[in-house]
Amino acid sequence: MIRPVDIKRVKIDDRFWSRETELVRKEVIPYQWDILNDRVPDAAPSFCMHNFKAAGNLNRKMRTLGRDYEAPKYTYRGFAVFPERREEAKDDEFYGFLFQDSDFSKWIEAVGYSLAAYPDPVLEETADKAIDIVCDAQLPNGYLDTYYIINGMDKSFSDLRDHHELYCMGHLIEGAVSYYQATGKDKLLNAARRFADYVAGIFGTEEGRINGYPGHEIAEMALFRLYEVTGEERYRNLAEYFIDQRGQEPLYFEKEHPDMKGKPDYYHQAHMPVRKQREAVGHAVRAVYLYSGMADMARITGDTELLTACEALWDSIADTKLYITGGIGGTHIGEAFSFPYDLPNDTAYSETCASIGLIFFARRMLQIKPDRKYSDIMELALYNCVLSGMALDGKSFFYVNPLEVLPEACAKDERKEHVKPVRQKWFGCACCPPNIARLLTSVGSYAYTESEDTLFTHLYMSSKITKSVSGRDVGIRVESGIPVNGEVSVFVEGAADTGFVLALRIPGWTSGKYEIKGAEGLETSVRDGYLYISGFDSDREIRLMFDISPRVVVSDPRVNEDNLRAAVMRGPFVYCAEEADNGKGLRSIRLKRPFEIRQSVTDEFGIDAVRLDISAVRVSATGGEAFASRLYKTFDRMSESETDLKLIPYFLWSNRGEGEMSVFFGY
Ligand SMILES: [Zn+2]
Secondary structure, three states, X not given: OOEEOOHHHEEEOOHHHHHHHHHHHHHHHHHHHHHHOOOOOOOOOOOHHHHHHHHHHHHHHXXXXXXXXXXXXXXXXXXXXOOOOHHHOOOOOOOEEOOOHHHHHHHHHHHHHHHHHOOOHHHHHHHHHHHHHHHHOOOOOOOOOHHHHHHOHHHOOOXXXXXXXXXXXXXXXXXXXXXXXXXXXOHHHHHHHHHHHHHHHHEOOOOOOEOOOOOOOOHHHHHHHHHHHHOOHHHHHHHHHHHHHOOOOXXXXXXXXXXXXXXXXXXXXXXXXXXXXXXXXXXXXXHHHHHHHHHHHHHHHOOHHHHHHHHHHHHHHHHHOEOOOOOEXXXXXXXXXXXXXXXXXXXXXXEHHHHHHHHHHHHHHHHHOOOHHHHHHHHHHHHHHHHHOEOOOOOOEOOEOOOEEOHHHHHHOHHHOOOOOOOEOOOOOOOHHHHHHHHHOOOHHHHEEEOOOEEEEOOOOOEEEEEEEOOEEEEEEEEEOOOOOOEEEEEEEOOOOOOOEEEEEOOHHHOOOEEEEOOOOOEEEXXXXXXXXXXXXXXXXXXXXXXXXXXXXXXXXXXXXXXXXEEEEEOOEEEEEEHHHHOOOHHHEEEOOOOOEEEEEEOOOOOOEEEEEEEEEEEEEEEEEEEOEEEEEEEEEEEEEEEEEEEEEHHHOOOOOOOOEEOOEEO
8 A cells, every 4th residue: 555655754855845845834824824814905805714703603693592593595696705895894794705615724734734844833823723713613513614604504515516515625624634634633623524424414326315426526535535544434435426426327417407507517527427537628627636536546445447547537638638837727718628639838727726636646646556657747747837836935826827928918818818927916716826835835745655665756855754664764865956956865774674665766857867876786676667676784875866958848749839849848847938038029039950958057046946048049031022911021031040048947937027938939
């Protein structure tokens, strides 16, 4: 059984990664708390904690009045309700998106991971008080979603497709488990369990039960996690029910919405039973959350039919629907996957959350089978699309991560309204920033997984970890030169005669070019992109030298958008050119062959980064007289001027103001 390592046992001390996790701890978590409490004047109000307090007040009223209490009757007020002005908000009304509760859950999840790495009594006290407010809102039967508690319980679970009660439950479970694992405090965990117990009691295929499933998935993977923490079969059964019931005829969402208005079933991955699904379709975040739950189930049950579906869905994404940055979601219409090979650069959706979900899916597939095909993409998504989601100062965020930007088009072209040339402070629908926070604070559990005797290293970051093998503690210390160079040292202590196995990922970007020192006399073998080292007889330093030299990358010609264009990568980093370094008119620059790339280390972004300069030509065509229109002329000749195209890692783009950006160039 392969599992992620407990993040309390991983100490990350890495120049690159510690900066990211510190940003989350010092900037994002406190800022997010202010947002949840509507204390940031120039940001969209959240009303998240307001809603929990309002629900808590109603609860108290209910208890005091007893039978005289008249419950509110449900009336739909809209997907999101905000008062005209903050001051006009009424104390007892629900505001925000109907899934606003989940903002608290994502926050507490990140707080949990952060406390596991850095105990912080002040933050813990704030979190405990927040948990009191949240638990106060829970109904005596265990139900906990403030939208219906405040607006009328008579319609709860009546719109599984478009309302997000099960989504909120999923996030609540994730947050509660994280906080419990960090602090040992189980108040929120018990609240989440009671909500899950309530849901388990009313959902199912039996007569009289609701035989639906979540419109926005996440409850599936959350319930498996709750099952693994508590050992309670009920949660596993509920998760399995949600997965197997999805897409069964008659389609539940069509029964629920007989007018057939709204998003189609494939948008929710509910168009056919999940075991039959082979192509990743619909809303990208929902899809990868579902696939993550399916992978959990395939691992826990050993169900090969489900595993086949997971593998096919993974391949569908990896081979036909993945941006070079690890982004997914080719169209903003439905924030969704487009058809195979449709990966437009300038209208890309490539939501930060979707890449994060892809990382969840990858880690779960790695728990079933350690194979580089999963970890290569996990790394690609993390180092590019996800890191790009947050500014260097941790204060602004991208929801959408395009691969080509013309600022004027973002401002004036409605088809690109979703693309922003600069990061935003916060969003009314704030899914991405808290998702970045919960991923980065738990990055150690993606870097390493373990089985009884083996430690798998999927991502390289300077860190220390202790692993118990045959009742003895083996100490593993990694020193990683990535992202500046490809040198990695792994110090293994106390492994002699324990049967300890070290499995090191050989990244796909090395193209098999690497050297290894220090493993002399040990047993080594390479399987599915991992180097397995065993037979430790003494303490060892194993040195890996990965070829991290820059390379020019082209796409499958079926990716129409990138046909005859190329991008530059170095190690796991995708590179891009910005107007700040190259002036306007990036489209007129073409890479010169044979490719010549020079690299230089820079600290101008306040972090260690490597710039690349690639020989290029700026091309323009001149023509004769204009005819009919000034736009067009008969071709005369090409004029070309040599230039160096200056490239920076993609995740650093838009930290120097607004300007053009592009990842792909003609050659
Ligand atoms: Zn998002």
